[in-house]
Amino acid sequence: MNNKIRCAGFGGQGIVLMGKLLAQAGMMEDKHTTFFPQYGAAMRGGTANCNVIVSDDDVASPMVETPDVILIMNGPSLDKFEPVVKSGGWIFYNTSLIDREVERDDVQVVKVPANEIADEVGSTRSANMVMLGAVAEKLGVVKVDTLIKALDVTLHGKGEKLMNLNREAMKRGAALAA
Amino acid sequence: MSDRVLMKGNEAIGEAAVQAGCQCYFGYPITPQNELTAYMSKRMIEEGRVFIQSESEIAAINMCFGAAAVGMRTMTSSSGPGISLKQEGISYMAGAELPMFFVNVMRGGPGLGNIAPSQADYFQCTRGGGHGDYRTVVYAPSDVQELYDYTFLGFDTADRYRIPTMIAADGILGQMMEPLVLTEYKQPTDLPSKQPWQLGDPSTQEPIWMTSVHLGEGKLEAHNLKLQKKHDLIEANEVRYEETMLDDAEIVIVAYGTSARVAKAAMLKAREAGIKVGMFRPITLWPFPNPQLNALADRIDNFLTVEMSLGQMIEDVRLATCGKARIHLHGRTAGGVPVEDDIVDQLKKILASKGDEIIRNF
Numbered sequence: 219m220n221n222k223i224r225c226a227g228f229g230g231q232g233i234v235l236m237g238k239l240l241a242q243a244g245m246m247e248d249k250h251t252t253f254f255p256q257y258g259a260a261m262r263g264g265t266a267n268c269n270v271i272v273s274d275d276d277v278a279s280p281m282v283e284t285p286d287v288i289l290i291m292n293g294p295s296l297d298k299f300e301p302v303v304k305s306g307g308w309i310f311y312n313t314s315l316i317d318r319e320v321e322r323d324d325v326q327v328v329k330v331p332a333n334e335i336a337d338e339v340g341s342t343r344s345a346n347m348v349m350l351g352a353v354a355e356k357l358g359v360v361k362v363d364t365l366i367k368a369l370d371v372t373l374h375g376k377g378e379k380l381m382n383l384n385r386e387a388m389k390r391g392a393a394l395a396a
Numbered sequence: 397m398s399d400r401v402l403m404k405g406n407e408a409i410g411e412a413a414v415q416a417g418c419q420c421y422f423g424y425p426i427t428p429q430n431e432l433t434a435y436m437s438k439r440m441i442e443e444g445r446v447f448i449q450s451e452s453e454i455a456a457i458n459m460c461f462g463a464a465a466v467g468m469r470t471m472t473s474s475s476g477p478g479i480s481l482k483q484e485g486i487s488y489m490a491g492a493e494l495p496m497f498f499v500n501v502m503r504g505g506p507g508l509g510n511i512a513p514s515q516a517d518y519f520q521c522t523r524g525g526g527h528g529d530y531r532t533v534v535y536a537p538s539d540v541q542e543l544y545d546y547t548f549l550g551f552d553t554a555d556r557y558r559i560p561t562m563i564a565a566d567g568i569l570g571q572m573m574e575p576l577v578l579t580e581y582k583q584p585t586d587l588p589s590k591q592p593w594q595l596g597d598p599s600t601q602e603p604i605w606m607t608s609v610h611l612g613e614g615k616l617e618a619h620n621l622k623l624q625k626k627h628d629l630i631e632a633n634e635v636r637y638e639e640t641m642l643d644d645a646e647i648v649i650v651a652y653g654t655s656a657r658v659a660k661a662a663m664l665k666a667r668e669a670g671i672k673v674g675m676f677r678p679i680t681l682w683p684f685p686n687p688q689l690n691a692l693a694d695r696i697d698n699f700l701t702v703e704m705s706l707g708q709m710i711e712d713v714r715l716a717t718c719g720k721a722r723i724h725l726h727g728r729t730a731g732g733v734p735v736e737d738d739i740v741d742q743l744k745k746i747l748a749s750k751g752d753e754i755i756r757n758f
């Protein structure tokens with residue numbers, strides 16, 4: 219099952235938000251879920267990652283040693299986490315910011331031009347939403363519709379303009395992966 | 397399951413404390429428990445209760461003493477280095493029989509250490525930490541729901557026995573998010589009244605002698621024996637633990653908190669590989685489940701303690717089992733977290749070993 223997910227990128231890309239949305243959506247689908255961020259001193263531009271497990275069964279350990287799926291938003295994160303993905307697992311990566319190919323041949327790769335699509339939608343900041351839409355559509359970890367509903371909970375109180383951009387970015391990501 | 401909310405462990409403790417009627421929170425920031433202090437700074441004010449970010453940990457714990465002395469439901473929280481600073485006050489509160497609930501979200505030590513998850517304050521939590529002949533009730537939850545639930549119990553047990561109680565968590569439990577049911581707090585109807593001992597308005601109340609100093613000959617010994625009676629009662633009534641897959645087990649993993657989560661996953665993996673392994677999870681670290689582990693050692697020869705410290709809880713397991721079994725150690729330290737496959741490998745090594753050999757992972 220593709221249920222151990224690591225999100226990684228640089229601080230400011232909304233990496234932790236990606237993880238929270240996956241966990242929130244998982245919970246809304248009555249699944250078992252845990253979210254664990256890298257924590258402590260962090261800065262915009264530094265590295266950020268978090269682990270999410272979404273499962274039909276009780277989650278024993280919240281730790282993710284060997285992710286089934288990695289969602290990679292920048293180059294250094296691909297270098298760091300490409301080697302640890304489970305054999306047969308999935309690498310989704312942001313080709314807008316990463317200009318190399320995945321070297322491993324025992325994993326499945328989905329290329330997502332997340333920043334370009336986000337720019338087309340009208341908000342570079344929504345690149346993380348494009349990535350989420352793609353993984354939800356491709357792997358069905360959670361439904362795209364549930365992710366969109368989760369936005370209302372996790373980003374409660376944010377302006378409607380931003381919310382619409384995020385929704386649109388998710389849908390575009392999903393369309394890309396369909 | 398639709399009434400669940402997704403919450404961080406630190407925040408779940410905070411919300412539970414608010415629900416449990418915590419009237420005063422005093423704290424000083426430290427990673428990895430900052431979200432708890434931040435949460436209280438918002439919620440306690442919303443509820444019209446007392447929140448103070450003190451100038452130091454020592455100030456915070458002495459504010460706890462004052463608030464508890466006048467009968468307030470009182471709380472503080474920190475991580476290892478801060479709890480060390482608070483030990484003097486905790487010892488004084490234990491001596492003066494003041495109820496208080498506190499939280500240690502453990503990080504790597506010794507010294508300022510690091511901010512990574514750890515369980516290396518086990519000795520500090522269970523051996524008093526401060527000076528003198530006293531005990532602290534220690535709960536060790538292993539998921540976000542339990543952090544919430546045991547916060548309720550922490551306040552109630554503190555009031556029931558007039559004793560400081562605590563939750564020993566770690567950076568992972570504090571930082572992780574999990575779905576949580578925000579159950580309603582119901583105060584037990586049999587909690588004793590604080591009226592006979594709490595300080596009140598001096599214009600209407602007779603003076604009450606509240607102290608932890610007893611200088612007269614034999615006075616302190618008599619006082620400590622009274623405390624001991626309370627400790628005996630707690631040992632008889634408040635032990636909590638969880639047993640999993642022990643019926644046919646040939647080896648038992650003993651683990652608490654986050655380590656128990658990883659150990660459980662390892663146990664399930666090992667079972668798939670045909671290893672008859674079960675798990676015993678102490679939920680109270682003091683009182684430790686001594687009789688239960690002792691009984692297990694009558695029929696099981698090998699125990700493996702899994703802890704994020706280099707052999708602290710193992711001492712309690714040895715004491716509980718009285719030399720009847722071999723007690724092995726899987727210890728990680730200073731941010732190292734046990735890995736499922738490493739535990740499974742060690743289980744195999746232990747079952748292949750003979751005689752008195754003790755196997756440890758480092």
